[in-house]
Amino acid sequence: MKTSDFFNFQGCTKGDDMQVHVADLRSGDVVSRDIFNAYGLFVLPAGTQLTESEIAKLFQHQIDYVDIEPRNSGTGNAPTAMRLKPMFESAVAGSELLYREALDSGVVCEEQMDEVFRPLTDRLPEERDVVSMLLLNSEAEYTFNHSVQVGMLAYYIAKWLGWSEEEALTVSKAGFLCDIGKCRIDPALLNKTDPLTEEEYRMIRKYPIFGYEIVKRSFKNELMAKAVLQHLERMDGSGHPYGIKGEDIHEAARVLAVADVCSAMISTRTYRERRDLLHVLRELHRLSFNELDPTVVHTFIRRLLPFFVGKTAVLSNGESGVIVMTNPTDFFRPLIRCGETFIDVSRQQGVEVVDIAM
Numbered sequence: 001m002k003t004s005d006f007f008n009f010q011g012c013t014k015g016d017d018m019q020v021h022v023a024d025l026r027s028g029d030v031v032s033r034d035i036f037n038a039y040g041l042f043v044l045p046a047g048t049q050l051t052e053s054e055i056a057k058l059f060q061h062q063i064d065y066v067d068i069e070p071r072n073s074g075t076g077n078a079p080t081a082m083r084l085k086p087m088f089e090s091a092v093a094g095s096e097l098l099y100r101e102a103l104d105s106g107v108v109c110e111e112q113m114d115e116v117f118r119p120l121t122d123r124l125p126e127e128r129d130v131v132s133m134l135l136l137n138s139e140a141e142y143t144f145n146h147s148v149q150v151g152m153l154a155y156y157i158a159k160w161l162g163w164s165e166e167e168a169l170t171v172s173k174a175g176f177l178c179d180i181g182k183c184r185i186d187p188a189l190l191n192k193t194d195p196l197t198e199e200e201y202r203m204i205r206k207y208p209i210f211g212y213e214i215v216k217r218s219f220k221n222e223l224m225a226k227a228v229l230q231h232l233e234r235m236d237g238s239g240h241p242y243g244i245k246g247e248d249i250h251e252a253a254r255v256l257a258v259a260d261v262c263s264a265m266i267s268t269r270t271y272r273e274r275r276d277l278l279h280v281l282r283e284l285h286r287l288s289f290n291e292l293d294p295t296v297v298h299t300f301i302r303r304l305l306p307f308f309v310g311k312t313a314v315l316s317n318g319e320s321g322v323i324v325m326t327n328p329t330d331f332f333r334p335l336i337r338c339g340e341t342f343i344d345v346s347r348q349q350g351v352e353v354v355d356i357a358m
Contacts, residue, residue, distance in 0.1 A: 017067045022058045023306055026126055027051055030069040037061040038325070052125070062328055064309045084127065087120040088136045088148060095144040095176065103183040108218040117151070117176055121169060124155050131277065131307040134266050143179050143190070146263050151175035153259035157296060160303045161255070167223075171252045174215070174227035178256055181211030181228070205240045208232055223252050231256035234291040254293040258284065258300055261292065277304075278332075278356045285331060301331050308334065314355040319343070323356075 017032045031048040035058070043061050044054060050068075058066065094116030102108050127133070133152055138145055154175035158168035182190060185207055189200055196204070212229035219225070230244070230253035237245035239257075249257075265280045281301050288297035305326040313336050314320045321338035332353055333346035345351055 018070055019065050019067050021065055021306065021309070022055065022063055023130070025050055025055050025058070025066070025068070027055070029071065031066060032069045033067040035063060035066055037063055059303065059306070062306075062326070064306050064325070084120070084123060084133065085136060087123065089138045089140075091117055091120045091148045091176075092138045092140045092144045095147050096140060098177075099144070099180060099183045102180050102214050106214060106217065108177065108180065108214060110219060113173070113176075117148075117173070120148070120152070121155070121172060124152065124172070125165070130156055130304060134262075134277070137267075142267060143182055146260075146267060147176055147179050149263040149267075150178050150256065150259045153262060154255050156303075157255050157259060157300055158252075160299050161296065170221065170223055171227060171255055174224040174231075174252060175256055175259055177211065177215055177224070178228055178231050178260060179207065179211065180214050181207035181209065183214075184210045205232075208241050223250070226250040227252035227256050229253070231260055233257070235293060236290045238291060249293075251293075254296050258292055258296045261287065262300070276355070278353065282332065298331075302328065305331060308356060312357040313353045314357075315343070315345070316350075316352050316354050 020029075027050060029050045031044055031046055031050065034042065034046050035044040037043055041061070043057065043063065048054065094112075098108050098113060098116060101112070130153070134149070136149070151172045152175070155168050155172035158171045159165075163171070185204060189196075189204065192200070208229050208231065212225050215221070215228050216225040227250060229241075230249050233239035233242065233244050233249045233253060234257070235246055235249065235254075237243050239245075262280055262284060265283060266277065281304065284292065284297050285301060288294040305328075308323050308326060311323055312320055313323050313334065315336070319338050321336040321343065323334045324337050324342070325335040327333050327335070327346050330346045333344075334353070336343045336345060343351075345353060
């Protein structure tokens, strides 16, 4: 790799231009330099005003950084987490109110749900820094943080799979309500840190059924209801509440399953500390061979990989360096710059990335 290429990967600025990660691009950004992929193929000319489809094209070509013309100053340039945190916290607080309403009345008011989540969902098409979104958290109870996070992740996974905006927003709403059935479970049981008895475990496993009943009565939307009912089912039949498997699981539920597992692993629970993102992606990859839909999982991982560029990777042989290029065919074996040399982990037998400083 040429030195100039390396500096492009690190996001250095040139003159008055901005060099940004593709995940931080927004519709309306103007490309200031011709864009080529790693094989020298021309992708977009300078002066292009980016649209959603063109940004998706950059992802498809595995391009990590591009030069754009300076944006106008203002809150629009603030980091994703800073922009979304107030809306995230409002959605979490509103989620708790929806759960109480569902317990009292057995239904969720669609107008109230739109009021709670619309400020957040209206912003989702403009945001792509999903890693920063995974770090969003509030002081509220785990269930409500988790539900909002699952709704956000489900939206992006659906879009990355090629679903329409309407379909993505529908599965996102199902994500926001994925745990609504827990309103019928004793909170002391949900938060119990000691081992559950068989009867207690059997009761907790009923919450997707309770959620299905609430969502079906509230929205008359089969996709949302099936997604909530089946999001804990697994491709190999090991899930619940019914132990169905494979294609019998609704595709929306398979999307929610990946979002649910990812959110659960990166969250701090009363009985477990949160896990780092590399560990989470490795675990999702492992589960894609039996429990989770492989297409959904691999699409999710492939779209998150660009966020690792520029981070420091620690290798199993004790060396460390900066990730300069991800490997689309071997997710966890990137190209790393260590001092003046480059290490292609995909070509190093017995060497792997063991940690990444986010």
